Amino acid sequence: MRDAAPQTIFLKDYTPFGYIVQDVHLTFKLAPRATRVISRIRFAPNPGADNKTFFLHGEQLDLKWAKINGAQIKPAITPEGLSTDVPEGAFTFECEVEISPETNTALEGLYMSGGMYCTQCEAEGFRKITYYPDRPDVMSTFTVRVEGPHPVLLSNGNPATSGEHFAEWHDPWPKPAYLFALVAGDLIAHPDRFTTMSGKDVELNIYVRKGDEDKCAFGMEALKKSMVWDEKVYGREYDLDIFNIVAVDDFNMGAMENKGLNVFNSSCVLASPETSTDANFERIEAIIAHEYFHNWTGNRITCRDWFQLCLKEGLTVYRDSQFTSDMRSASVKRISDVIDLRGRQFAEDGGPLAHPVRPDRFVEINNFYTATVYEKGAEVIGMLKTLVGDDAYAKALDLYFERHDGDAATIEDWLQVFEDVTGRNLKRFKRWYTSAGTPQLSVKESFKNGRYKLTFRQETPPTPGQPQKKPRVIPIAVGLLDESGAEVLPTQILEMTKRQQSFKWEGLASKPVPSILRGFSAPVILKRYTDDDERAFLLAHDTDPFNRWEAGRELAKSTLLNMIEDGASPDTRYLDGMLAVLRDDALDPATRALMLGLPSQSELAQTLADKGVVPDPQAIYEAVQTLNLAMAQHMQDTLPRIYAQCQVEGPYSPDAEPAGKRELAIATLGLGSRLDGGKAAKDQFASADNMTLQISALAILLRQKVGDTELDQFYAQWKHDRLVMDKWFGLQVGAAVPEDAAYIAEKLTQHPDFDHKNPNRFRATLGALAAHHAGFHHISGRGYTLLADWLITLDPINPQTTARMCAAFQTWKRYDPKRQEMILAEVDRILAQPNLSRDTAEMLSRIRAA
Ligand code: 0A1
Numbered sequence: 001m002r003d004a005a006p007q008t009i010f011l012k013d014y015t016p017f018g019y020i021v022q023d024v025h026l027t028f029k030l031a032p033r034a035t036r037v038i039s040r041i042r043f044a045p046n047p048g049a050d051n052k053t054f055f056l057h058g059e060q061l062d063l064k065w066a067k068i069n070g071a072q073i074k075p076a077i078t079p080e081g082l083s084t085d086v087p088e089g090a091f092t093f094e095c096e097v098e099i100s101p102e103t104n105t106a107l108e109g110l111y112m113s114g115g116m117y118c119t120q121c122e123a124e125g126f127r128k129i130t131y132y133p134d135r136p137d138v139m140s141t142f143t144v145r146v147e148g149p150h151p152v153l154l155s156n157g158n159p160a161t162s163g164e165h166f167a168e169w170h171d172p173w174p175k176p177a178y179l180f181a182l183v184a185g186d187l188i189a190h191p192d193r194f195t196t197m198s199g200k201d202v203e204l205n206i207y208v209r210k211g212d213e214d215k216c217a218f219g220m221e222a223l224k225k226s227m228v229w230d231e232k233v234y235g236r237e238y239d240l241d242i243f244n245i246v247a248v249d250d251f252n253m254g255a256m257e258n259k260g261l262n263v264f265n266s267s268c269v270l271a272s273p274e275t276s277t278d279a280n281f282e283r284i285e286a287i288i289a290h291e292y293f294h295n296w297t298g299n300r301i302t303c304r305d306w307f308q309l310c311l312k313e314g315l316t317v318y319r320d321s322q323f324t325s326d327m328r329s330a331s332v333k334r335i336s337d338v339i340d341l342r343g344r345q346f347a348e349d350g351g352p353l354a355h356p357v358r359p360d361r362f363v364e365i366n367n368f369y370t371a372t373v374y375e376k377g378a379e380v381i382g383m384l385k386t387l388v389g390d391d392a393y394a395k396a397l398d399l400y401f402e403r404h405d406g407d408a409a410t411i412e413d414w415l416q417v418f419e420d421v422t423g424r425n426l427k428r429f430k431r432w433y434t435s436a437g438t439p440q441l442s443v444k445e446s447f448k449n450g451r452y453k454l455t456f457r458q459e460t461p462p463t464p465g466q467p468q469k470k471p472r473v474i475p476i477a478v479g480l481l482d483e484s485g486a487e488v489l490p491t492q493i494l495e496m497t498k499r500q501q502s503f504k505w506e507g508l509a510s511k512p513v514p515s516i517l518r519g520f521s522a523p524v525i526l527k528r529y530t531d532d533d534e535r536a537f538l539l540a541h542d543t544d545p546f547n548r549w550e551a552g553r554e555l556a557k558s559t560l561l562n563m564i565e566d567g568a569s570p571d572t573r574y575l576d577g578m579l580a581v582l583r584d585d586a587l588d589p590a591t592r593a594l595m596l597g598l599p600s601q602s603e604l605a606q607t608l609a610d611k612g613v614v615p616d617p618q619a620i621y622e623a624v625q626t627l628n629l630a631m632a633q634h635m636q637d638t639l640p641r642i643y644a645q646c647q648v649e650g651p652y653s654p655d656a657e658p659a660g661k662r663e664l665a666i667a668t669l670g671l672g673s674r675l676d677g678g679k680a681a682k683d684q685f686a687s688a689d690n691m692t693l694q695i696s697a698l699a700i701l702l703r704q705k706v707g708d709t710e711l712d713q714f715y716a717q718w719k720h721d722r723l724v725m726d727k728w729f730g731l732q733v734g735a736a737v738p739e740d741a742a743y744i745a746e747k748l749t750q751h752p753d754f755d756h757k758n759p760n761r762f763r764a765t766l767g768a769l770a771a772h773h774a775g776f777h778h779i780s781g782r783g784y785t786l787l788a789d790w791l792i793t794l795d796p797i798n799p800q801t802t803a804r805m806c807a808a809f810q811t812w813k814r815y816d817p818k819r820q821e822m823i824l825a826e827v828d829r830i831l832a833q834p835n836l837s838r839d840t841a842e843m844l845s846r847i848r849a850a
């Protein structure tokens with residue numbers, strides 16, 4: 001355990017920095033273990049701040065000298081930074097530090113990846129580069145000179161002068177230090193150009209290592225589409241002469257929106273049909289859009305402090321999901337987002353790591369790049385838009401950009417523009433930002449003399465530090481159907497503001513069937529005690545695509561829960577309903593594929609726990625296998641026909657339509673393989689000319705335990721490609737039977753291609769184990785021990801990735817005493833390590849405190 005208790009930072013303690021930064025000049029003399037950073041920063045007193053203490057953040061820096069107004073000073077240095085007396089009025093601070101990018105394995109600050117230099121400064125990485133007020137509300141223009149022998153030398157903004165072994169960049173837009181970036185290496189550009197709506201010509205580049213040139217075209221198209229979309233939908237134009245993207249192999253997250261120089265995890269930008277799946281293509285398009293959209297929501301308007309992280313992240317996720325809905329299928333995107341939200345965010349909100357969308361305290365901000373801040377943050381914006389309407393939303397955003405361009409803003413600023421545009425009071429709505437936990441919404445209905453009444457009640461369970469919950473404003477989209485399935489009331493938004501509230505409709509001929517929370521209009525858990533006949537009815541008839549999917553999902557859950565709890569056989573209403581879905585040519589293939597999927601085993605475990613039943617991971621696993629087999633048998637005659645119908649002719653395209661067909665083909669292949677022992681999957685593997693078909697066939701074969709030959713063939717074919725090898729690692733763990741999962745993961749960690757320092761490979765292997773519900777929670781406890789061993793190994797090397805993976809232990813309270821005891825023993829074993837990072841210590845102590 002650490003010696004000193006790490007400090008908690010509180011939102012209520014915010015005070016502005018005593019100085020403004022007028023401009024920043026940086027010179028980098030690059031060397032792997034001895035890079036010199038020379039800075040010249042002009043400060044002036046901040047008239048809006050009382051406290052004039054001069055403190056600059058700085059960690060792991062070797063200070064060579066420092067000067068104020070040209071005179072040497074001897075500042076006081078601590079592990080956190082530098083303080084010194086400063087003159088009254090404006091002054092210039094200069095210093096030179098030495099840093100060692102090559103030994104920086106935390107991948108924060110300036111580090112090296114595959115021979116290239118790159119940076120990651122969000123959230124607090126700039127302080128590992130030089131002394132600086134490393135806080136998002138300190139914004140300045142930067143001029144950067146990079147000296148090194150590398151052919152490509154990049155930084156933010158527009159290129160200024162360059163020559164042999166140096167390049168200078170100037171970024172005219174004031175920015176906080178977390179948006180600083182520098183890249184140097186022997187890189188190849190995939191170039192293009194874009195003309196903005198006002199006719200400005202912009203140079204675009206995607207920079208990659210040699211050998212990856214042929215994987216840039218898709219990302220470039222996605223970038224141009226994003227630029228057009230942001231102009232058309234939000235009126236936002238790009239504002240520099242150049243926009244660069246760089247792919248790096250070692251990266252803790254997906255990508256980073258540094259001004260004019262986005263840095264991407266190579267898995268989130270490089271794509272080719274042979275090496276990337278349809279899902280990879282879709283994700284890459286979304287992440288490129290996300291980072292590009294940050295140029296306005298994040299960079300031009302940034303966050304006052306890190307508590308406001310959702311201001312940029314929630315909004316940018318919301319914008320990228322709108323983009324994907326426009327580029328692809330809106331209903332498929334909505335269903336996929338809800339699956340993801342329930343899988344990751346609901347688990348977080350219902351456990352020891354629960355925190356508000358805008359947290360009010362943290363120990364390590366890197367631990368708050370969460371599904372709650374990102375995905376729930378986006379849901380909150382979706383609700384706001386539903387409540388105020390599309391026109392008011394558009395006006396509010398225009399006002400937001402106009403009023404706050406160049407600002408470091410807050411959630412209060414954001415809500416104020418909506419209040420000003422609509423005249424509404426959003427005080428209650430704001431609880432979505434300040435209160436943690438997922439509201440549970442129960443519904444009762446009554447029908448008498450043509451009057452139909454729905455009564456809702458909301459209840460949010462207590463979360464850490466927030467025992468009492470006030471009611472939230474919940475937009476509930478409702479439609480009513482008659483017994484033939486025709487709509488008697490098209491979708492209407494009910495605005496719930498109280499703990500309990502009723503809504504009535506008069507003059508109905510008969511009792512309608514309600515379709516509640518259409519489009520998942522609010523991130524709540526709907527508790528409706530209805531029967532499976534009504535679910536089957538909605539599955540067949542609901543006119544809202546989301547709720548049609550939801551009805552099938554509820555039916556699947558209820559079938560599975562009956563199987564798990566009472567040993568029931570698979571329900572024929574579910575099997576018939578799914579057969580009808582499979583055959584329904586009016587439904588697009590992607591939607592059919594989504595409907596055929598079962599809820600995740602972790603979600604089933606949570607549902608059981610919510611009912612007060614202790615989940616048995618093995619029993620859940622077996623029920624899922626039994627239901628899949630029953631579906632296969634029930635659909636036996638139809639599966640081959642649909643598989644044949646969904647074959648895509650011609651050259652590969654990652655567009656939504658062919659991708660949807662492949663998805664349905666793969667779903668039918670997976671079910672069919674439970675009857676043909678993998679014969680058809682072997683054929684698909686042998687003839688596949690793209691990664692989607694190849695790897696899906698391999699996964700099916702491994703699950704059927706008949707894929708050893710193909711696994712070796714796959715390795716031989718792809719061992720040179722690190723992104724495909726990540727898939728090879730993950731797949732074997734994911735397809736394992738529960739008792740083998742930890743063994744296989746352990747064996748893979750001994751494979752010569754395993755590299756725990758590379759976050760992608762580490763996640764592919766150990767993340768896949770954590771995601772294998774029955775494998776990770778196998779009663780042997782082997783999964784827990786293996787993960788803990790590796791977290792202990794990784795923590796001193798890369799605290800961020802270690803801490804994020806600790807979330808695998810967050811659900812411990814769901815399980816039986818034996819599993820709880822085993823998990824806590826591993827948590828305590830990690831916590832007892834000497835010099836544990838602040839990141840990991842915070843995560844585990846929060847998990848432990850549940
Ligand atoms: N702002 C980026 C995500 C990101 C956050 C932190 C990082 O390092 C700790 C890296 C990237 C985004 O939302 O895409």
Ligand code: ZN
Nearest residue numbers: 290294313316
């Ligand atoms: Zn983001």
